[in-house]
Amino acid sequence: MLKTLKMSNSKMRVQDFKLSDAGSHPNKVPFKCVLFTVDQPSDGSPSGAGGKLIRISSSVCDQYLQTFVGMALNIDYAAGMSDHEPRFKVAVIDKAYRSMDGCAWVEGYIYGKDFPDVVATIRYYNGLAAEYNWSEYQFGASLEMEASVQNAADMENVLDVMEFCGTGAAILFADAAAYKTTSFAARDNKPKEDVKMTPEEIKAMQDAMKAIQDGMSTITASVQNVVTEVGTIKSDLTSMKAANAEVEQKTAEEQAAADLKAANDKTAALEKELADLKASHTPPEPERKTFSAANLLSKYGKVEESATSDFSTFCASVDALNLPSGESMVLKMKAKASFGVKEGE
Incomplete structure (x- = not known):
């Protein structure tokens, strides 16, 4: 040694x-x-x-x-x-x-x-x-x-x-x-x-x-004193930089959390608005296709105006045609809707 x-x-x-x-x-x-x-x-x-x-x-x-x-x-x-x-x-x-x-x-x-x-x-x-x-x-x-x-x-x-x-x-x-x-x-x-x-x-x-x-x-x-002081300053500066970095990171995280919350709130509001729209909107009943009494009898020849004046007269006109019972029933059902006759009448 x-x-x-x-x-x-x-x-x-x-x-x-x-x-x-x-x-x-x-x-x-x-x-x-x-x-x-x-x-x-x-x-x-x-x-x-x-x-x-x-x-x-x-x-x-x-x-x-x-x-x-x-x-x-x-x-x-x-x-x-x-x-x-x-x-x-x-x-x-x-x-x-x-x-x-x-x-x-x-x-x-x-x-x-x-x-x-x-x-x-x-x-x-x-x-x-x-x-x-x-x-x-x-x-x-x-x-x-x-x-x-x-x-x-x-x-x-x-x-x-x-x-x-x-x-x-x-x-x-x-x-x-x-x-x-x-x-x-x-x-x-x-x-x-x-x-x-x-x-x-x-x-x-x-x-x-x-x-x-x-x-x-x-x-x-x-x-040596200056070197010591410089070392202390460097240490303090390092600590300050670390603290600033921590604050900046925390601020960034808080901002990201705030942005996420705002996005979630906006999504929830849109979903509620859509639900309200769905709830308030009732689609119209489909329009029923009706046939006038005259149209129903027209294929059987000339129709008298009196034959289509009311449902009872219409039914009598159909009976007078001596049609098969099935066909006669279909004409009466269609005419019933045309004349607005309710069930039981």
Whole structure:
């Protein structure tokens, strides 16, 4: 399992800091430093190692050292340049290799135009270390990595690094690094010109940087508050949208129910109106087809007007014709309807 290790703490033997010519880019101040030595335990215990020393073999170094390329270097003004500050990155690594003497080197450049105070601070303190042999002012580098470790078989209190991934490094005073043979050297874009700063100026610069970092912390807190408020607003907006959608759905359902009720009421009214029309409308009795007495006797020859004056006379005229009884009965029945004679008369 990978552990996060930061190489810091304890004393170290330092190398001389040297300035040399640099390239022409105004924002690149090249540096070169040793991160660690291979095949030997660290001089101090890195953060995350549980108080134990660590050891990186040459084979593990060769396999994973390139993971540092592209990673950044940071510096911590607020802690007196003796610790890591990953959020304050001032340089980048663009080359990593192992030298024949067993040192893991990295090279890159500081953003000199963006951080002139960092370059000036390194030069000033390394100058003091070189001039007065004040090794505590020599700058070095402390690596940052995620590593898989196991207990060393040949040494107690030592962890062997089996694999690692470099995540960066810190520029700090050499007596704060875990590997005591590291050094940090930066080359100037302006050879033959050293920047001189008094201790008071350095102190003022450190105070200014601390104030900047405090301001950044305040801004970070404010941004976090804004993020929280935005999250609350989004949550409220989501709730409002859900409530509006529910109201709109309810309104639509109520409107559909009202439309359905109106349609049902209209259908019921139409059905009642149709029923009323059916109830009030009585079809007329079919017109009975009647025959006049004259018509009934006409086929038997000329009919006297007196023969059709009333029903009795008509019946007498029929009897006088001496017709078959059936035919005589039919004529009398038809004439009965023509004369409007009721039953029993």
